[in-house]
Amino acid sequence: MGLIAEVLLLPFAPVRGSGWVMGQVLREAERIYYDPSAIRAELARLEERLEAGEITEEEFDSQEDELLDRLEAAMRRGTQSDDGTAR
Numbered sequence: 001m002g003l004i005a006e007v008l009l010l011p012f013a014p015v016r017g018s019g020w021v022m023g024q025v026l027r028e029a030e031r032i033y034y035d036p037s038a039i040r041a042e043l044a045r046l047e048e049r050l051e052a053g054e055i056t057e058e059e060f061d062s063q064e065d066e067l068l069d070r071l072e073a074a075m076r077r078g079t080q081s082d083d084g085t086a087r
Helices: 002-033 036-051 057-078
Strands: none
Touching: 036 057
């Protein structure tokens, strides 16, 4: 049955390949987005922008809250294994 299924599904191979590629891109984007060192670097740049007068205190607080939420989510993700169970 496996050979017959492969032959019948052969026209869909480009779609399956594209799906795999999109999944890989999504995983890499999430890895970068939730990388604690990248988030900490963004927090440092945000503070520099505040000190330089490029942004207001309100903008700083809003963006800082978003980054801290991301950092917290990253830490939670780091304490879970790939199957969603706690380590």
